[in-house]
Amino acid sequence: MSVQVLSIKDGHAATAGSVGLPSADLSCLFSRQALERFEPGEAIFWEGDEATHIFEVEDGMLRALRLLGDGRRIIVGFLRTGDLLGVSLKERYLYTVEAISPVQLRRFPRRRFEDEVARDPRLQEQLFSKLRDEMTAAQDQAVLLSRRSAEEKLANFLLLMKERGNSEHRAIVDLPMTRLDIANYLGMTIETVSRTITKLANGGIIAAAGRRSIKVLKMEPLRLLAEGDEGEHWMPPLARPGRYASANA
Template identity: 55%
Template sequence: MLSQATMSQPHGAVRRFATVPPCPASLKSLFGGQPVETFEPGTAVFWEGDEARHVFEVVEGVLRVFRILSDGRRVITGFLYPGDLLGVSLKDQYLYTAEAVNRTKLRRYEHGRFQDEINRSPELRPQLFACLCDEMAAAQDQMVLLARKSAEERVASFLLLIARRLGGDVRQPVIEIPMTRLDMADYLGLTIETVSRTMTRLTNCRVIAPSSRHALVVRKLGKLALLAGESDADDKDGAGGRAIQQAVWPN
């Protein structure tokens, strides 16, 4: 799923001249020609406030994206997996810091040229648009989680999210958790202790089983979905799927 189409990149001058340029068919192929850069665990790709020069594609590894309040409180707004884009925004400064969780490989694309390519290609545009919409949907899910879910629901939701992101292949319930408990806590708006306690409880309930420190087995996916709220119980693991239209909320 990747690098094809290196081709000649149009330099600054060429913009609107319809000389039938390479015109990559997919976002991946856009990055395909770029060299791969490696980031060691804990190293930053860029910092909040840095001038936003580049857009990145995650090739391998996991990144955390976060902001820090003036007194040190950290909020992780998302984790990035292979295939995700990083730094897509029109601001001239990055709004957040991006750090490698584990050893990570990225491809870099210069921001202005990225915009040009997007602007030029009616193929790429909807793909980018779709990416942004997915990101927005994820952000809304996260707002729901942070605003109203209990600690247990948050942890369950998180595990479910990871399980789904990895388990494109079904019935492979061993999920890797490359991030630390602190990462999870700062993503879920909890403390490490609460995360720990909650995972212990889920283990005692036989919903999950620890595999190693950064991997576990999901034993009851349906139960997990139930605990996560969202009524995402439309999985194939039992668990009653209630899709009842909700009562109208009072003004």
Template identity: 40%
Template structure:
């Protein structure tokens, strides 16, 4: 759970004020969306590193520059539910109240751009396009959430797995949707889909035996996109 510090050319004396991650200001970081003030910082995190802890004071939010992040909710007895996997361009943590109600962890090594939440709010107050953009982001998340409730509440194990592969095929590498390099392990997939590791494996095996996909650890090749859509109860319009 340690953090790596990106060190561009100058070192900030106030680099250690974040509870979980060491960091350094970085003046000319990539500006994925049409963001933002000064005071933002580039933050790096190793695999499995905690970026936000559940219950953290919600001072910051983050934009993913590279890598993959999972949001996690943990029950007291250890049961775990992953809320979403996030990818470059995704903003998270802005929608908190006083405290973050979920943890965010690096699935792969990540580069993040960190913002003060109050700066986000301030910018939303004075910039209507930005505010509108925030509403769109929120709307998108709400839609995705409803779709996931159908998955978690009503789909069978194999349907969940097929849906998952299609979702990842669209998100991980939008250029080549026929092949996915999954950044997360089977345990994460299971906790995302409300299943166990074993059931995820069996589901993948089943799809492989049918010739719908090829599986080689993290690398999934989608051989029959239609069959996968059907297996995942994809709604055709």
């Protein structure tokens, strides 16, 4: 299960012959829409609401989640600057989206979005390409959740966040979400997430780089750990199994 997230690249120069658009680029659909602001914790829309709009994230991070019948919540994705949300083309939204940090976004009426895409083959091609990317992201998430150990899951998560991040420093991973969010996304307990972060820090793989960011000190060991090939030899003696027991949730 994965949130429908489509990455929007920078717009191109205006093209003659475009119908209803200054340029044949999906991002141009949103460029003239009003900028809306949401504070952390505010919901953009709720699971089951009528899907009347599609949104482009201008700035900030959001979480997409679904509520289970027993009240538990499952985070199905994190949204960043440049992402689209609500593009499942269903009559109702499939998940709830909440702001994690201060967020700015633009909304575009769904019916108009469908009409604009339908009349321009170039927009159709871009949309289909983004949908393929989203399917690949869903497969990546499924692989992440199938990892056997907490260390593998967390290492994969850090690499994923780094890959999609906006930090100017290549080794910095911005994590504005809470550890509970990470735990819900990875299918782990918050205690296991905290213990695993400590374990990777004691192993010299990562270090705190601020209240909501982590610095990767050893990229190759992190990649090997994510692939399940690193074993336990990266840990210092005091961090070997026995003191920091790893438990999947």
